[in-house]
Amino acid sequence: MKKTSVLKKVLRYSAPYLPYFVLALICAVISVSLTLYIPVLVGRAIDNIIAQGNVNFGNIAEIIIYILIAIGGVALFQWAMNYCTNAISYKTVRDLRRDVFKKFNTTPLSYIDSHPHGDLISRVVNDVDAVGDGLIQMITQLFSGVVTIVGTLIFMLSIDVKIALLVVFITPLSLFVAAFIGKLTGKRFRQQQELQGEISGYVEEYVGNQQIVKAFSYEERSFENFEKYNDRLYTVGLKAQIAGALANPCTRFVNGLVYASVGIFGALTAVSGGITVGGLSCFLTYANQYTKPFNEVTGVLTQLQTAVAAAKRVFQVLEEPAETPDKEPAKGDNAIDKTQDNPQKGIVEFKNVCFSYSQNKPLIEDFSLKVRSGEHIAIVGPTGCGKTTLINLLMRFYDVTGGEILVDGTDIRNIPRNDLRSRFGMVLQDSWLFEGTIKENLLYGNENATDEQVVAAAKHAYAHSFIMRMEKGYDTVITRDGSNLSQGQKQLLCIARAMLSNPSMLILDEATSSIDLLTEQRVQKAFAKMMQGRTSFVVAHRLSTIKESDLILVMNKGNIVEQGTHEELLEKKGFYYDLYNSQFA
Numbered sequence: 001m002k003k004t005s006v007l008k009k010v011l012r013y014s015a016p017y018l019p020y021f022v023l024a025l026i027c028a029v030i031s032v033s034l035t036l037y038i039p040v041l042v043g044r045a046i047d048n049i050i051a052q053g054n055v056n057f058g059n060i061a062e063i064i065i066y067i068l069i070a071i072g073g074v075a076l077f078q079w080a081m082n083y084c085t086n087a088i089s090y091k092t093v094r095d096l097r098r099d100v101f102k103k104f105n106t107t108p109l110s111y112i113d114s115h116p117h118g119d120l121i122s123r124v125v126n127d128v129d130a131v132g133d134g135l136i137q138m139i140t141q142l143f144s145g146v147v148t149i150v151g152t153l154i155f156m157l158s159i160d161v162k163i164a165l166l167v168v169f170i171t172p173l174s175l176f177v178a179a180f181i182g183k184l185t186g187k188r189f190r191q192q193q194e195l196q197g198e199i200s201g202y203v204e205e206y207v208g209n210q211q212i213v214k215a216f217s218y219e220e221r222s223f224e225n226f227e228k229y230n231d232r233l234y235t236v237g238l239k240a241q242i243a244g245a246l247a248n249p250c251t252r253f254v255n256g257l258v259y260a261s262v263g264i265f266g267a268l269t270a271v272s273g274g275i276t277v278g279g280l281s282c283f284l285t286y287a288n289q290y291t292k293p294f295n296e297v298t299g300v301l302t303q304l305q306t307a308v309a310a311a312k313r314v315f316q317v318l319e320e321p322a323e324t325p326d327k328e329p330a331k332g333d334n335a336i337d338k339t340q341d342n343p344q345k346g347i348v349e350f351k352n353v354c355f356s357y358s359q360n361k362p363l364i365e366d367f368s369l370k371v372r373s374g375e376h377i378a379i380v381g382p383t384g385c386g387k388t389t390l391i392n393l394l395m396r397f398y399d400v401t402g403g404e405i406l407v408d409g410t411d412i413r414n415i416p417r418n419d420l421r422s423r424f425g426m427v428l429q430d431s432w433l434f435e436g437t438i439k440e441n442l443l444y445g446n447e448n449a450t451d452e453q454v455v456a457a458a459k460h461a462y463a464h465s466f467i468m469r470m471e472k473g474y475d476t477v478i479t480r481d482g483s484n485l486s487q488g489q490k491q492l493l494c495i496a497r498a499m500l501s502n503p504s505m506l507i508l509d510e511a512t513s514s515i516d517l518l519t520e521q522r523v524q525k526a527f528a529k530m531m532q533g534r535t536s537f538v539v540a541h542r543l544s545t546i547k548e549s550d551l552i553l554v555m556n557k558g559n560i561v562e563q564g565t566h567e568e569l570l571e572k573k574g575f576y577y578d579l580y581n582s583q584f585a
Helices: 003-047 057-104 109-113 117-159 161-170 173-207 210-215 219-245 247-271 277-299 301-318 387-394 417-422 438-445 451-460 464-468 487-500 517-530 566-572 575-584
Strands: 049-051 348-355 364-371 376-380 402-407 424-427 505-509 535-539 551-556 559-564
Touching: 003 049, 003 057, 003 117, 003 277, 003 301, 057 117, 057 301, 117 161, 117 173, 117 277, 117 301, 161 247, 161 277, 173 210, 173 219, 173 247, 173 301, 210 219, 247 277, 348 387, 364 387, 364 402, 364 559, 376 387, 387 505, 387 535, 417 424, 424 487, 438 451, 438 487, 451 464, 451 487, 451 517, 487 517, 505 517, 551 566, 551 575, 559 566, 559 575, 566 575
Parallel strands: 376 535, 376 551, 424 505, 505 535
Antiparallel strands: 348 364, 348 402, 551 559
């Protein structure tokens, strides 16, 4: 991705705020014009100091008043220009961050799973901020710089053409120096942003799992690994900053040559009577003003390089292919009416399904199964055999690479994802609750539920009693990390949330793994009641919880190796028999 294309993409995000651009440009023109007029006034004041004892104080006093007014105008219009440029930047950053976050909801789950979450967080926070900072600098330098260069050039040509041409010919050398250094440092700034993403991912992983780190006394080793990331970032960052910092001194050296040349050549011209002393003073000021934009651009070159590198990472996310678009169902098909129980039949059929996370490692091959409405299906097998993958395919978190999955006779790829997923109530082993009240978390499954339905669902999930023991009951706020709830309480709330959604089908993936045995027995009874008439898929490791299932699928290496009821599978004395006895031997 070239720098020019990245800048064009960023500017497209700024395009809606064109009025701010125009206003900033007008303010820049007025501010720079007043700035350039001040040296003229100073030159006139100097020319009014004719000789010792021959000073026109009246004219000088009047000129000083004009200078003060001009300085006030410069300050006012510079503030207005900065306000406009900041508005452009912050509004652009707001839109950019919003679109990146929105993109996370439309990218395939495989993209999220294949990237460190800390790195993705860094892109939506740190990288977008870096783009905003670079945008402010770019716009500010662009507006004030262009106007300053054009304005000073006009003023210099009006005073003395020869000296003006001398300045014009020497000054561009600083641009060549800055461009050369920028080309050398670009790669280092890209590495710096990438390493910041990596270190964010590492910190997010270890901060979020401090219990495990401490339990295994991994503190020293985790710190040593962090030091490796930190040292790499330090080395790359230091090289990038040092290389970037060379630009400004180099260009200032060139500009020093310009100033010295103007001083010498101008003095000779003044001696020969070609220019007044006040005019020479004015010209020297303009020489500085003319070279100032070049200095400022090279001075923020480091920040601009960082912004470009960050923008590339942001647009990598935005340009990631989205999920396969949903197909519109025919009218009347796949409609959901949650006011009725079991609005769909819940017939599920897997036909010659194939799937793999990577092309070189097939996981599920030629898998077929037909589940009748209301059946209770248990899925068991060793770790990595494909149990959860089967659920991911059923929910369309991933799409099959071969074959098809039918729900009520319709290929799920022809059913809108929201429609399909709202048919399932899902409780996972990892309990996820967001920051908000308990009631808000329960309503996540069905926002239109009444207070009576919320309480009823909580009672069915055996969560009502502990909720009422809390200070504010259902209005108790769950903290962001959920530290005010135990793991078991979180899972009970997730179960209540699924019950409240009144789905036609259920998916329970180790849904009672964090609950004590007594509560588990009660919740299993609630599940049994809830699963009546509903097609249910239960992923279980504790085989004692799935004895009453209508059908048990025994998976190994992505294939069903056995299927039948609990008693039938024990009689076969095969793979399930060995699994069962390994738990109860």
